Amino acid sequence: MADVKKSLIDHDGQRLGGAGRFAYTAAGCALLLFAVIAASVSIGSVSIGLSKVWSMLGKGLSLFVRSVFSKAASEELSALISSSGESSILFRIRLPRTLLAAILGGSLSVSGYLLQVFFRNPIAGPFVLGISSGAKMVVGLVLIFFAGRIGLISSLTLVAAAFGGSLLITLLVLLFSQRVRNMSMLLVVGIMVGYICSAVTEFCITFAADHDVVNLTSWSMGSFSGADWADIRIALLVCIPGLIAAFLMIKPIGAYALGEGYARSMGVRVKTVRVLLILISSLLSACVTALAGPVSFVGIAVPHIARTLLRSSRPSYVISTSFLFGAFFCTACDLIARTVFAPTELAIGTVTSVFGAPVVIYMMISSRRNREV
Amino acid sequence: MELLRAEGLAIGYGSRIITEGIELSLERGKIMTLVGPNGAGKSTLLKSVTGQIPLIRGKVLLEGKDLRTLSPKETARKIAMVLTDRVRPELTSCRELVAMGRYPYTGLMGRLEKEDLEKIDEALAQVRVTDLSDRDFSTLSDGQRQRVLLARALCQEPSLLVLDEPTAYLDIRYKIELLEILRRMAKEKNMAILMSLHEIDLAMKVSDLMLPVKEGRIPRPVTPEEFISQNTTEDLFDIDSASLRRWYHEL
Numbered sequence: 001m002a003d004v005k006k007s008l009i010d011h012d013g014q015r016l017g018g019a020g021r022f023a024y025t026a027a028g029c030a031l032l033l034f035a036v037i038a039a040s041v042s043i044g045s046v047s048i049g050l051s052k053v054w055s056m057l058g059k060g061l062s063l064f065v066r067s068v069f070s071k072a073a074s075e076e077l078s079a080l081i082s083s084s085g086e087s088s089i090l091f092r093i094r095l096p097r098t099l100l101a102a103i104l105g106g107s108l109s110v111s112g113y114l115l116q117v118f119f120r121n122p123i124a125g126p127f128v129l130g131i132s133s134g135a136k137m138v139v140g141l142v143l144i145f146f147a148g149r150i151g152l153i154s155s156l157t158l159v160a161a162a163f164g165g166s167l168l169i170t171l172l173v174l175l176f177s178q179r180v181r182n183m184s185m186l187l188v189v190g191i192m193v194g195y196i197c198s199a200v201t202e203f204c205i206t207f208a209a210d211h212d213v214v215n216l217t218s219w220s221m222g223s224f225s226g227a228d229w230a231d232i233r234i235a236l237l238v239c240i241p242g243l244i245a246a247f248l249m250i251k252p253i254g255a256y257a258l259g260e261g262y263a264r265s266m267g268v269r270v271k272t273v274r275v276l277l278i279l280i281s282s283l284l285s286a287c288v289t290a291l292a293g294p295v296s297f298v299g300i301a302v303p304h305i306a307r308t309l310l311r312s313s314r315p316s317y318v319i320s321t322s323f324l325f326g327a328f329f330c331t332a333c334d335l336i337a338r339t340v341f342a343p344t345e346l347a348i349g350t351v352t353s354v355f356g357a358p359v360v361i362y363m364m365i366s367s368r369r370n371r372e373v
Numbered sequence: 374m375e376l377l378r379a380e381g382l383a384i385g386y387g388s389r390i391i392t393e394g395i396e397l398s399l400e401r402g403k404i405m406t407l408v409g410p411n412g413a414g415k416s417t418l419l420k421s422v423t424g425q426i427p428l429i430r431g432k433v434l435l436e437g438k439d440l441r442t443l444s445p446k447e448t449a450r451k452i453a454m455v456l457t458d459r460v461r462p463e464l465t466s467c468r469e470l471v472a473m474g475r476y477p478y479t480g481l482m483g484r485l486e487k488e489d490l491e492k493i494d495e496a497l498a499q500v501r502v503t504d505l506s507d508r509d510f511s512t513l514s515d516g517q518r519q520r521v522l523l524a525r526a527l528c529q530e531p532s533l534l535v536l537d538e539p540t541a542y543l544d545i546r547y548k549i550e551l552l553e554i555l556r557r558m559a560k561e562k563n564m565a566i567l568m569s570l571h572e573i574d575l576a577m578k579v580s581d582l583m584l585p586v587k588e589g590r591i592p593r594p595v596t597p598e599e600f601i602s603q604n605t606t607e608d609l610f611d612i613d614s615a616s617l618r619r620w621y622h623e624l
Contacts, residue, residue, distance in 0.1 A: 018466075122463070251483035255476050257465070259458045264425055266476040266529065267449030313464040316482075 018312045022321070025309045029324035033102065036328055040098040040335045041090060045342060048086050056080070056087055057095075092228070098331055100227040100235060101348075104288045105298060105330020106323035107239040109306075110246050111284035112299025113322050117253050117315075118277040119177065122363060123187055125299030126166070126285035130194030132296070134169025135162035135289035136220060137197040143216050144208045155234045155291060162286035169193060170278055221347040222293030224334050231291050238287040243323065245280050249273070250315040257313070295330070296349045297356025302326040304363055329355070376401045376436060376565045377422070377533055383430035384414065384421040390429055391417055394591045397584070399565045401532065404555065405594060406576040407569040409586035409609050415569040416457070416537050418586060422567065423452050423535050435533065449477035453531035455522050455539050461511055467521045468506040471496055474528025496528035500554055516547035523551070527558065534558070536568035540575070548572070552579045573606055585609050 041057075042048050059080060067074035081091040112125040126132045142161040176189045205216060252273045255263045264270050288295060306321040307313050333351040340346070375398055383393035391414040399405050407415045420426045422433055424440045433440040435451055443451075453474065462470065474496065475489045485493075497503045500520040505513065510521060519539060526534055536555075540548040556579055559566050569586075570576040576583060577597040585605050586592050595605070607614045 248481065251476070251479070251481065254483065255473055257462045258460050258470075258473060259456075261425065261456045261458045262454070262460065262473075264445070265423065265449065265452070265454040265456070266473065267445040267447075268476070269445055307464055311464055312469075313462065314469065 018310070018314065018317070022310055022312070022314075022317045025306075025317075025321055026324060029309075029321055029328060033324055033328040033331065036331045036335065037098050037102060040101075040331055041094045043335065043339055044089070044094060046086065046089055048090060052086065053090065056090055060091060096229050096232050097224050097227040097334070100231055100291065101224045101331045101334040102327040103232070103235045103239055104224075104292055104295070105302075105333075106327035107235075107242065107284040108288045108295060108298045108330070109302035109322040109326025110243060110319055111281045111288070113303040113306075113318060114246060114249075114277050114281035114284075115299065116303060117256060118274065118281065119186065120257070120259070121186065122304060123300060123360065124190075125297070126281070126288075127294065127296045127299055128187055128194075128360075129169070129173050129190035130192070130197060131166050131169045131173070131190075131282070131285060132289050132294040133194035133197035133201075134172075135165035135286050136294050137201045138162065138165030138168070139290060140201040140204060140216055140220060143219075144204050155231060158290035159234060159238055159287050162290040163283055165197075166282035166286045166289070167278070169197065170282055174278075219293050222295055222349040223337070223345065223347055224292050225338070225345060227291075235287060235291055239284060242280055242284045242287070245276070246284075246319055247316070249276060249280070250319065253277075253315040257315075292348065294349055296353050297360060298326055298330060298352050300363075301356035301359040302329055304359060374401050375399070377567070378434040378437075379422060379431065380434070381431035382418075382421060382428055382433070384417050384426075385429055386417070386426065388429070391588065392586070392590075392592065393430065395431070397422070397594060399533075399567060399582070401563045401565050402559055403581040404559050404566040404568070404579055405582040405584055406580040407567075407584045407586050407592075408571075408573055408576050410611075413586045413588050415586050418592075419454075419535055419537050419567065419569060423454060423533075424448055425454075446477050449529065451531055452533045452535060453526035453529035455519070455526050455534075455536040457537045457541065460518075460522065463511060465510050466507050467502060467510050467513070467524075468493060468497065470510050470521060471524045471528050474525040477529065492528055492530070496524040499527055499558065500524045515542045516544070516550075519543060519547070519551060520554070523554065527562075532564055534564055534566045534568075536566070538569050538571060540570060540572065548575060555579065577601065 038050060038053065042050050042053050060077065063073050063077040063080060067077050080087060082088055108126070115124040115126060115129065116122050118124070139158055139161045142157070172193060173186070173190055177186050201220065252263070252268050255266050255268045256270070256273055260270050263273070285299065302325050303318060303322045306318050306325055309325075310317050310321055312318070330348070330352070333355065334348055337346040337348050337351045377397065377399040379395055379397035382395040383390050384395065385391040395418070397405075407418060409415055417426070421428055424433070435443070440448065472485060472489070472493050475485060475492065476483070479485060479489065494503070497506055500523050502517065502520050502524060505517060505521065510518065513521065523536075523539070534555075539551055543551065552575060555566055555568075558564055577600065580597055582594045583597055583600045584592050584594050585600070585608075587609055595603070604614055606612075607617055
């Protein structure tokens with residue numbers, strides 16, 4: 001009994017540990033994100049000084065807030081936006097693009113994390129499992145077959161199409177995953193499914209009329225270029241509820257990590273949790289695919305980096321750090337994609353692959369070493 | 374006081390019945406151990422009694438209430454389990470893992486209150502792993518892991534603790550240590566323990582009741598004394614007593 005008392009005193013008030021490290025990591029990621037956003041809005045074919053960016057942003061933000069209540073402010077805001085070439089570039093092109101990259105990058109990382117929880121497999125992610133390609137396929141089909149008929153297709157329709165495609169492929173991969181328990185096999189299956197989807201997409205593109213394909217080719221490369229405020233609105237509309245839902249799942253996610261048997265024995269409704277994980281993850285990655293096209297490796301690499309930085313896998317920590325770091329990562333990759341070979345722009349997937357794929361290779365190697373195969 | 378009662382259970386997967394006609398009764402503070410050959414349905418029985426897999430027929434009563442009428446959360450506050458599932462959470466400290474045991478008690482976001490933290494430390498101390506609290510679970514030995522998993526189950530404050538082959542992979546020292554902890558917990562916490570064991574000798578030492586499980590036979594609980602006097606081991610594992618005696622003699 002004595003040792004019971006002693007340990008109670010020793011640890012009284014002490015939480016589970018790791019909170020300090022989380023605070024540093026999250027603050028660091030937030031700082032990186034802020035820095036890269038600042039860099040991204042100021043660097044480009046026309047470079048805008050940081051102090052100028054700062055003052056314009058301050059003015060724009062206050063006018064935007066006031067424009068909700070007064071019409072005069074909203075007129076002033078549009079005057080500010082078109083007041084000079086620089087402000088027009090800042091508000092019409094760079095700011096929406098940068099913010100979209102940040103929001104979608106964060107969401108994609110959380111989506112990948114949820115898939116990893118679902119499959120209890122750190123190598124799972126929307127891209128490697130073919131889910132992004134599935135979303136791309138359905139979006140492609142919708143663009144090719146319906147664009148001509150109903151004219152302009154709204155971004156929300158694209159999100160819905162991508163969501164349908166994501167779910168379709170996720171269910172397919174799920175079906176296979178019941179037969180293969182091995183993590184490398186699951187990966188191979190995912191990549192193959194991804195190739196099949198890409199093949200279908202390519203096939204349709206080849207035989208589609210030119211004017212139907214115009215939209216598709218630039219989009220299917222994957223890029224944040226051409227992002228506008230309408231995209232941001234849709235991204236926020238879809239991603240914020242998705243992220244909140246993901247955050248509300250932290251408790252069952254933690255229990256689920258111990259395996260289904262243990263989770264059930266602790267009172268987790270396992271089936272419900274599984275369905276929710278898939279739905280939220282698909283919704284988030286579908287939004288990304290619909291608005292920016294397929295973006296590779298962010299979904300796997302970022303949660304892994306987050307866990308490594310945190311040295312913890314507590315869901316609340318990993319979700320928030322993944323979002324922040326993913327936002328930073330995608331914004332940085334987008335900055336690289338549009339500046340390094342300017343005026344030629346790289347596809348965003350090209351850049352994220354260069355940085356993300358080595359992380360995945362490293363994970364595969366180290367997991368071979370640490371776990372029995 | 375009777376805690377657990379099973380009436381006319383038929384258990385199995387889907388519609389395939391493994392065993393039927395099971396009647397059980399277990400009191401608080403008592404240990405009942407399932408013994409029998411591999412594949413006889415020990416795990417299935419444990420999972421059925423705890424509501425992890427649906428019963429084909431019959432019912433399980435916990436403190437007089439039908440288990441099926443309880444919500445998952447209510448059940449989890451009464452029954453905790455140590456399973457054979459391989460648990461390998463990454464980057465999770467033992468304290469965090471034990472803290473999962475508070476799951477049925479915490480709110481939507483799983484925030485731990487002061488009382489929960491005390492319960493966690495108490496559970497760690499009870500299985501003597503306080504010094505491992507901050508270690509990463511995946512770096513522990515099998516014996517240490519099993520004790521931490523037991524602490525997690527204790528932290529759930531169950532009135533019925535269910536363990537599926539808790540001594541598998543452990544060397545003899547850890548086996549005895551673990552069973553001693555279980556004996557102590559049954560007494561101190563007035564908790565009923567239902568488990569399966571491979572080692573019949575250990576089962577006889579630790580149990581108040583033994584439940585021989587064999588396919589195609591209706592299991593009936595017996596005391597360890599009855600178990601030995603009825604030559605149940607030979608019967609359970611289909612070995613004739615002469616060869617068993619010869620084997621023990623030669624040793």
